[in-house]
Amino acid sequence: MSAPRVAVVGSVNMDLLTATERLPGPGETILGSAFAATPGGKGANQAIAAARAGGAVTFIGAVGSDVFALDLRQALVDAEVDTRYLREVDGPSGIAAITVDAAGENSIVVVPGANSTVVDLTPAELAAVADADVLLCQLEIPLGTVVAAAAHAAAHGTVVMVNPSPAQPLPTELVELIDVLLVNQTEAAQLGAEVIGAVSHVVTTLGSSGADYAGSDGTTLHAGSPAVEVVDTTGAGDAFAGALSVSWRGGPGTAVPFACTAGALATTRRGASTSSPTRTEIEAAIPG
Template sequence: MTTTRVTVLGSINMDLTTVAATLPRPGETVLGDTFSTSQGGKGANQAIAAARSGASTAFHGAVGDDAFADELAASLADAGVDTLHLRRVAGPSGIAAITVDHAGQNSIVVVAGANSSVDDLTDDELSTIADADILLCQLEIPMSTVVAGAAHAHAHGTLVMLNPSPVQVLPDDLVATVDVLVVNEAEAEAVGTDVLDRIDHVVTTLGAAGARYRGPTSSFDVRAPEVEAIDTTGAGDAFTGALAAEWFSGSEEALGWACAAGAFATTRRGAGSSSGMRSDIESILADTVKP
């Protein structure tokens, strides 16, 4: 099996997670059960998921010069992600304040910090993008950088996979370069059919129900394995990174793999740290096909 080369251009955060019985309503204070810190950020989460799924993965992004920076860099390296182009800039690293309830639902506030400094691409970064099989992007860094990275990838035959989260208006020049769009149902509605119809491959995640694929010649749904979820934080990122790692194995096989990766992630707390190794995903799939 040929190893897919994935370059991820995106964000990395420190997640500050509180678990409570219920999510607080506006103006309400609730007592929490636990508090923890762990690596997050959609870009880093997806890079770790891709690496753990077996892809040769590089990450382009930035951390600050605060107490979180070394831990964030180590989280990528420990997962086997190439951090040669991880920038270190003055100021705070990105953070996400997360509350998770006992049903596994969450609410999240993200502060960009160092992620907002990724406002250009160096020659070395552009070279890495051109040499990759897939460029995987999200929208937690400046849009201009995502547009530039996608355009460079497209010009050099690198497949562009975009997870447009947090959802926002997509520039026409970005849409024109995207090969695969990965959205949840709310993002699909916000992006709109006029954009969806211009992209060859659209993958819509359906939570516990699985995922839907619409391509040039076929459309189908893939069911997710049934698991006992304890935390949905990062499950979508686990899905997307795993999808990138397996994309060239074929759309149906890749979606099945990604659904298993997303399901496994819900059985563990945290974001990037919840992504399973290849053996974990294989185990989930094996259990799914048992009579």
């Protein structure tokens, strides 16, 4: 069987990661113990996670003309993600300032930069969306672009999977296009029962407790996660999303446990895109 084809329309950022004993309070200055600059962005993270999980992945997005652009592109190339539709625009690339404490909890501030310029998809980019099995989107690029990509995907039979992060109100036209909605508990509460109930397939992540699935036909299931030693939770959600997109054609009974395992393994390593496990690692760790 050929590898699942996943098109990711989304963000790419340089993550500026600081490690601290605890997260600072409002107005407080504390000392950090380590610093690293690593490629990230929800779109790129999920694209890399999907590629490592066994997908044939195409990424559509933008980097700037700054010193970060080359490293951001190279991270995708190294993961064997197709970057022919990764644009370079004048100005800064997106960045994310991330603080991670000793328990692995994090706080994040994102500055979109070049990601905010992804406002129109070219005919070639739309063709890549139509050719995919799954379109995977987040909300770190202009919302109108997500709607346009989803509409084109839906018109060509491509599964539309949306991770509405950072959470914001979703227009009705987008909700009606979503096949699979991937949320955490906070995002689910912010979107509300009306939106959640309007989508055919909803996967809700529960941190170390795994994830729940609910289908519009009344089907539900819970998948647990393997017990791991948590180092950094930053990349867990994106690893989950990428793995879910790759395994979705096997149905939620297969895809949700696969994604839960990928998310758990990602917490055992520092960083975002750099923490995503391979398909072999995931399959070896899925709880029996």
